[in-house]
Amino acid sequence: MENGVLKDYTDIFFNAEETLTREKRQELIIRYTPLIRYVVEKMSARLPGHVSCDDLMSAGVIGLMDAVEKFDPSKNIQFKTYAEFRIRGAILDELRNLDWIPRSIRRKSSELEQTYKRLEKELGRPAEDEEAANALGLDMEEFYKLLEETRCVTFMDIDAIRRRLPDGNDEDIFDLIAGDGSADPFEQLKLTDIKRLVVDAIESLPIKERLVLSLYYYEELTMKEIGEIMGYTESRISQLHTKAILRIKAHISDNAGHALYDIA
Incomplete structure (x- = not known):
């Protein structure tokens, strides 16, 4: 180092x-x-x-x-x-x-994902916190507690994307990371479709959630550091991250038939 x-x-x-x-x-x-x-x-x-x-x-x-x-x-x-x-x-x-995630937490995370998916279809835009809470029959304190409970489920598993590729082999992994166009044209098209789906999902996020993902995954800052930049608590940043991943999973699931990645 x-x-x-x-x-x-x-x-x-x-x-x-x-x-x-x-x-x-x-x-x-x-x-x-x-x-x-x-x-x-x-x-x-x-x-x-x-x-x-x-x-x-x-x-x-x-x-x-x-x-x-x-x-x-x-x-x-x-x-x-x-x-x-x-x-x-x-x-x-x-x-x-x-198998460290309780079934009850998995179920709650799935319910949240489905709620975001349904509301986005109905509203034509990302749902606000109050709208998601109302749809779930929760007050805001209960809603934020739910986000905190389900945050551990929302790992983005890139390896699961590999399993959707033909044969799931290492050549596909390299091509997915490098994007150097060296794959077979038909396979490259599939890779492009997957990338486009993920990009579309991220671009559909509210700006604060996009910023959190950018700072966390690209700038590699901690939740605490992001909170200091944005003027929020670490817990609030964690909630924004959880919502962002749930929205992305809902978007991809809706457009690809099922989620590309899931820790389950």
Whole structure:
């Protein structure tokens, strides 16, 4: 780590003319171990306390090892980008295996998603908090409590997009990340459709929710840091994030037949 940013070692370790030796693989894993902790800390901030960070770290190591084995240096992406993708996917798989979300919370999250979907159809725009609360028969305090309860369900699982692609193979993952047009034209068209669907969903969000997603996923700020920028509490930012993801899932589900991603 340099000033909190992990240096990228793609050019150092991956040479098209050389095969990674066992020693280089081990060194690469050691150098990128800080990336695992970074991903775990970012994800654990939205998980209940009983979920063990040690278990997530172990899953992240598996994801990093998988990235080392499957990375293709001929693709136009950095290893760090691909490794973070694999680490996150391995952690999400571990969370699924733990089955840590109560069925009651899953049911509430699904009800929220369906409510947003129905209201957007009826209103022709994103629903306000008061409108969503009224549709659910809740007062505002109960509604915000519901958002807080269901926030842990709203992980965006990129790996689930891969499972909707033909064969779900690693070539598709690289093409999805890199967007370099190297895939078969028909497969590239499907990738473009998926990207367009996600972009449309994000563009349909209220501006505050779009800003939260941008600061969280692109600027990689914490909920607390975003709150300081926007003048809201960390809890309020978490609620905005939850609403944004629920709206995106509802939008995609409505336009693709079913949600592309789900932690369940």
